[in-house]
Amino acid sequence: MPASGADFGVGEGRLKALFDAVGAEWLDLPVLHPADPFLETAGEDIRRRMFVTEGPTGERLALRPDFTIPVCLHHLAHAAAPRCYAYEGVVFRRHDTGSPERLETGYEDIGRASAPEVDAEILKLAVSGVSSLGAGDINVQVGDIALFTALLQALEIPPAWQRRLRRAFGLPARMAAHLARLSSPREGRPALDAELRKAAEAGDRDALTGALQARLAAQGYLDPGRSATEIAERYLDQQALTETRLSPRVIEALRAFLSLEAEVDRAADELNRFAQGAGVDLGPALEALAATAEAIGTGSPGVRIRFAAGFGRPLDYYTGLVFDVRAQNYPYPLAGGGRYDRLMQVLGAPASIPAIGFTIRLDEPSPVGAQAAGAGENA
Known part of the structure; x- marks a missing residue:
């Protein structure tokens, strides 16, 4: 493998034969891209790590x-039809x-039914792909963001x-901080006059918007930078974030879910046991996970899959299964990916298009046991 970025043999297609065998179209993509699609869809972790510059006409x-x-x-x-790349x-x-x-x-893989x-x-x-690198014994970790989303809805946590x-x-560190905040005593409310406070406490967006419009007009702000509707939406979201405190039962359920682990063939049973104990219905998300876990176990005999x-990946566009693939000779995941069925629509497709994929790192690894320098993030 190449030892540094300066020596990367881009275009060699080290695993091209593997991808050719499954009918993939090989793409040669530019290095420089418009920044907005990444900034708007990839999530905070990618945004803070990107290298952004300005083009000749001011574009990012x-x-x-x-x-x-x-x-x-x-x-x-x-492309209009399903295709893999x-x-x-x-x-x-x-x-x-x-x-x-x-x-x-x-x-x-874009367009095939989920x-x-x-x-x-x-x-x-x-x-x-990872096996072909001669990386040693392999183990896989899988998770499912749709299950966590279903749990949040079942526990009736406020949308914000x-x-x-x-x-x-x-x-994990960010999640632990959020759960600690949600279980702590309620903070004081920001000062509002009686009319605004009544609408805000009732969560009445229409009443709050109307009151804000009257205030803005009375103060001469007939065309403010933000509309009254936007101000009301943001205020109510911030109020929910500031004031919401969850019961010990809900906090315990969230922590129990996040700590749950099992071999993939036992995952559905453990999740059913959790759901019954927590008194929640995970609905179709659990049914889908059970079917996926069965298919994964059948399709990858001899590989330990947990x-x-x-477990999640630091990208906002995932919607379901996520995974990483580790090997004994590497201190970090060599491959990572998952399902992102809403991303195409966010990028401009007229409707949701099923999609799933992964990347594999090819750069020179750090010595085994060294601190991982990132987890090969990608879809």
Whole structure:
């Protein structure tokens, strides 16, 4: 493997034969891209690690921090039917240690129906790719963001906190801080006059918007930078974030879920046991996980695959199964990926398009036992 970013043999297609065998179209994507699609869809972790500059006409540009979004944009521009893609190249992200340049190869399957068999097939392909690197014994960790989302809804957590907890999924320190805040004594409320306070306490967006419009007009702000509706929405969201405190029962259920782990063939049983004990209904999300776990176990014999309910990946666009693939000779995950069924629509597709993929790191590893310099983030 190459030892540094300067020596990356981009375009060699180290796993190209593997991807060719499953009918992937090989893409050669530019290094410089419009920054907004990454900033708007990839999430906070990617945003703070990106290298962003300004183009000749003032547009924001970014060195490619991720392959998934460029592949999705290529599909939107050039394909109407389901298609799968493969690629190899350098991505650029700041890391706590090590080079900001990472050589990756990967695979994206866009447009096929979302199904347990497809998830199992893609995970098996990722395992095959890692195995071909001669990386030693392999083990896999899987999680499912849809299950956590279903739990937040079943526990009737306010929407503003659902969004915040969803963004913290897979980031243990941030999640622990949120749960500590949600279980602490309630903070004081910001001062409001009687009319605004009554509407805010009732959560009445229409009444609060009307009162704010009257205040803005009375003060001469007929065309403020933010509309009264936007101010009301933001205020009520912030009020929910500030004032919401969850009962010990709800906090205990969240912590119990996030700590749940099992071999993949036992995951559905353990989740059913958790749901019954917590008095929640995880509905179709649990049914889908059970089917996916069965397909994964059948499709990857001989590979240890473990389910962790609190395992996620630091990208906002995932919607279901997420996974990473580790090998004994590497101190960090060699492959990572998952399902992102809403990303295409966010990027401009007229409707949701099922999609799943993964990347595999190809750059030179740190010595075994060294601190991991990132987890090979990607779809």
